[in-house]
Amino acid sequence: MTTAAMATDNPFVDPIASFEEHGRDHSFAVDSTLPVGKNASLTLGTDSLIVLDEAFEKRDRTNCCGLWPSGTANTRAIPFYNILWAELQDDELRIDYASPASKTVVRAATLKYPFERQTLEVVHKWIIKLLDRSYGESQRIKRMKVLVNPHSGKGSAEKWYHRDVEPLLIAARCTIDMQKTKYSGEAVEIAEKMDIEAFDVVASCSGDGLPYEVFNGLAKRADAKKALTKIAVVNLPCGSGNAMSWNLNGTDSNSLATLAVIKGIPTPLDLISITQGETRTLSFLSQSVGIVAESDLATENLRWMGGQRFTYGFLVRLWEKALYPCDIAIKVAIDDKPSIKEHYRREKSNHEPASERRGYRNLLDDDASASSGNDDGLPSLRYGTVNDKLPEGWELVPYDRLGNFYCGNMAYMAADSVFFQAALPNDGYMDLVCINGDIPRTTAIKMMLGVENGNFFDMPGVWYRKVLGYRIIPKSKGDGYISIDGERVPFQPFQAEVHKGLGTVLSKSGHMYEAPGL
Template sequence: MTTSAADGVRDPFRDSSAEGREYGSSEGSTLNVGRNATLTLGMDSLIVLDEDTIERDASNCCGLIPSSKHLCIPHKNADMYLTQRHIGNKATRAIPFYNILWANINDYSTASEIVINYAHPISKSCVRTKSLAYAVDKADHRHAEAWTESLLDCAYGESQRRKRMKVLINPFGGKGQAKKYYDRDIAPIFTGAWCEVDVERTQYSGHAVEIAQQLDTDRYDVVACCSGDGLPHEVFNGLGRKRDARRALRKIAVVQLPCGTGNAMSLNLNGTDSPSLAALCIVKGLRTPLDLIAITQGDRLMLSFLSQSVGIVAETDLATEHLRWMGSQRFTYGFLIRLLGKTVYPCDVAVAVEIGDKAAIRDAYNAAVSSKAAPSSRSSSCSGEITEGDDPADLGLPALKFGTVQDALPEGWKLVPYDKMGNFYAGNMAYMSANANFFPAALPADACADLVCIDGDISRRAAIGSLSAVETGAFFDMPHVHYRKIKGYRILPKQRRDGYISIDGERVPFEPFQAEVLAALGTVLSRSGRGYEARGP
């Protein structure tokens, strides 16, 4: 799998919250430990200066390096390895604060010990838990405790420490490797960070909906899905069925540990589809509001967090289930077959457009991502606490401003025939799969979905060019790509009875449906607290 990051993307192991700190200039930033060894809080790293480091290798519980190549979007030009050099007879190395999982002082009858757990990169797509241990002089005990707290402040910044996680493992998704990935790649990271973890395997399709609906939201901070994108979809919908759905969706951060065929959620929020790197990102993740999309079809209502598609993308995804053995290549194969056939999907469409001009969309995106507001100020709105004005008796899902698909067309909407529709694709995140940044202007909580429409009768050359342009970043500016920011839409498929409609990668009946953006209703964990780990338009 190849990397598709924008040039100049920041080092994923650089602690952005540490920028501007100058701990190295303060005497209190250094802790003398062991024999002729020191630990120093640097600008963005822990500096270890030692002759004889006592290092505990946790590889016995972490297993071997994954055989598959994982995508790490932010890591294209980054040095993933801890720096190490020699000063005189002493070895010194820098462990980025982002890699620090936990630190604590162990007190024994005759001595004390400081233990530091950290994520050690063994490749550009894999980390393993290791520990450093040093004796601490009893006379330095108070300073050691204060120094340890400062280290944790540097390591976590605004991120919550020791997150309480409900981990759901889908043993059937993808190639059936989720349990293996969890035990080998993920669990040691959570253990090293002293997270509180409750693990449960899903037993059947829809089981995660039931688990989330019955979840005691006061016991957990995070629901982590070891799966593809299907399990997060179920969890959002399960939380949405609770009587206090709005509180539950604000209180519980839903995250993905990439263990399936489609790992778009992790690619967008963590910048990787590596299980171990995603686990580290979740440990350090910042609470981030997420728009959700309410979908009504018939008398059914569901929540979508990722995408909705009618046409070539839906058919490529859902009609190639029998080709799962091909991995992500099945999508490319199915896409090309239908492109070359110039398949069209006639429908009637009504859209509530917020921004219809590409230049204005680009300006809005740039303004949002350049905002200097602190991540914590954004995340406060998704704490789950009932604020002034909230009615505890009315915390279910918000009322739909546009009604349902069974209601009359909303005021100002107009159904337009679209007989040559090739691809109707609405996205709430940027990456839809590895290397497929279909929605570069997407933002987690801008109260809009991004809509792409492409005619089905464009030339084969243009169609194939569209496929490659998604990977290169040229897709947004292609003249035949109609890109809009929208608040909602209604689509009525025509002629065919056996077509495909995909909601977050799950098939729904080939019938009319309506979508409406529910602003900042959900909560996730992200690296930055601001946007997706993707190149913008």
């Protein structure tokens, strides 16, 4: 049988290898299949390692509840994405991989095969190829600072770390320095003081609160710009709100998120400077004034309701047609939905390297000169602070019927809630949604459902813009709610401006969020 025929008959033959091999020598095919032991072989397929082993048939006929891609009784296809490591130990070839235990759980597992000493060089080369295909552009053996918030969510973060996270990191040969946070704000101090040369990643086993602290700790350093570029901030979801993990890992399962981090690609992330009073902080997720802030922050007493508490708070306020009058000045970048869609599609097909996705070098914008700053600290503020006079061209407009002011830097705000369908990790814009508070109740409920079913962006009452900065001055008397990344801040005016690609995260694609998009 010719190789070409084999390729069509046998789904496990790498078609590229077959094509290259056709009419040439047979070196690639020999190299991609490694005979191991008497009745087994390992083949580098198109996107999987194909393990052919007579012993499977006797040992396990169940294909692990159908969780592996289909093979025959004596083959197993392990996606390269699931391969964690491979090496020679004594006279054995050892392959560590993430084995599916259910649809939402993977566990570290190992394959071991003996090999002949005289084939050492061949096996060695084969391992190099396997690891190349398994990691692609993702860094291997990541050096991880892991922070565990024992109080996150229902208080299980430490247990989940030891059960779901650590074994996978060890199997992938990551180096781990784990620390439990002892008090609120400690992650800021840890990030501010850490040796950034000794680590590649800070992973928080928590909700979104700890990554927020880590970004802000890195931002406090004298070498903030370098630290935010070098250290990837990631979330291993253990909280009640795990938006960061949904956006970047596509899951709130700890073990699947750990695998996504192990295989994650460094991705610049826009960060937003918030000035309020005399403070300057960084936001990575969202800012809200009005119904969203209040539904989240004013329902802490309803925590027992779990995820439903937010929906309940939202519906009560919708029913009351609550208004949150504000004066707002906005530096708009794109203000109509067709242009936003076009921008989104253009960015989706843009695969320029990470180094090109930071700063405002290429933005033809009058304010670009001050964008990057000249020193190693945080970039200077192009639009000044909330205490400065309004930047030129900005105009404060009364929004007296405002119901919801919601500005996002990521797409998912919670599981199943893609509020910002056009959000991109490093397009240099924030996504701003404004909704009037006096729209009919039925429309408001349709909008709420639209967030879950993906129709939200196109709804007529949803005012969606891409913006570079804004100032907001709440007008109601007394104490209201403003939320920055889910944390309550004083009910006072604040100003925001975005810094293109200032931070770094790990993502699956290297340039997009895991949300369905537009």
